[in-house]
Amino acid sequence: MSVFRGSNSSTAWPEGADPYPDGPTERLGPEPDRSSAPPSSPPQPRRGAVFAVLLAMLALLAAAAAVLLAWRALERADQAFARPLPAASGASPAVAGAYGEEILRIQAGCTGVTFLDLDEPRVNAAGPVSDLRYDSRCGDEAPQLTLAPGAVGGSDVGAADVDGPGCARAVRTSPLGGGLIVPVRTGLVMCVLTGTGTPPTAGVRLVRVKVDQVSADGTVSLRATAWPAG
Structure with missing residues (x-):
């Protein structure tokens, strides 16, 4: 008989087993359902920055x-x-065939005759192309103006500030008759519609003629302003 006691196999620990296993000491509950939780509110905008x-x-x-x-x-x-200034009263517009405030001085002796071409204008022009005829007189008799062969028509107007359309209306509505004599006096205003002009390509003009001064020696100072009539 052996003197050594055999080991009790029922109390022997399994090889490699941990006598104190790790783990929860209590039962864990199920994870909460986050899908049912209310959504979090978005952050409020900064009103001051937006303003x-x-x-x-x-x-x-x-x-x-x-x-x-x-x-x-x-x-x-x-x-x-850049806009041009309006023409002064009595001045003609700066367009082709027009001129403004041209001074015409007629010096004629007793019973002298002077022809005026208003297309250029010119004093002592040739008779067939002239627009006005000036007849000087002797003594107290006033000199005379009549339409010359180069003029188509004319009118004795009273307004000193008559413009181009006014001259055209006066020539149309109150024209001078053929051979009618207009006594020359200071302040006289006539409108004359010229013919084809000199040269012939000059065109037709409406000319306002003002008598500025009449001297006893027969000298007359005129001012002529012209507008194209066509």
Whole structure:
């Protein structure tokens, strides 16, 4: 019989087993269902920053409008400076075939005859192309003006400031008859419709003739202003 006692196999620990296994000491519950949780509210915008941005945009729009208005005002000012000034009363417009306030001085002796071409204008013109005939007189008798062969028509008007359309209307509605004599006096205003002019390509003109001065020696000072009639 052996003196050594055999080991009790029922109390032997399994090889490699941990006598203190790790693990929860209590039962864990199921994870909460996050899908049923209420959604979190988004962060509130910063109202102050949005208001500042709006103010900046309004300021930019106002600045752009001010620049546009200034540019338009400058453009209008440039146009106003570039626009020609209106002609003074009695002056003719700066167009082809027109002239304004031409001084014509007639010096004729007693019973002298002087022809005027109003297309150029010219004193002492040739009779067939002239538009007015001036007859000087002696003593107290007033000199005379009549239409010359080169004129198509004429009128004795009273308004010193009559313009081109006014002259055309006067020649049309109150013309001078053929050979009618007009006594020359200071302040006399006549409208004359010329012929083809000198040279012939000059065209037809309406000419206003004012008598500025009549001297005792027969000298007469006239002012002529012309407009194209065609």
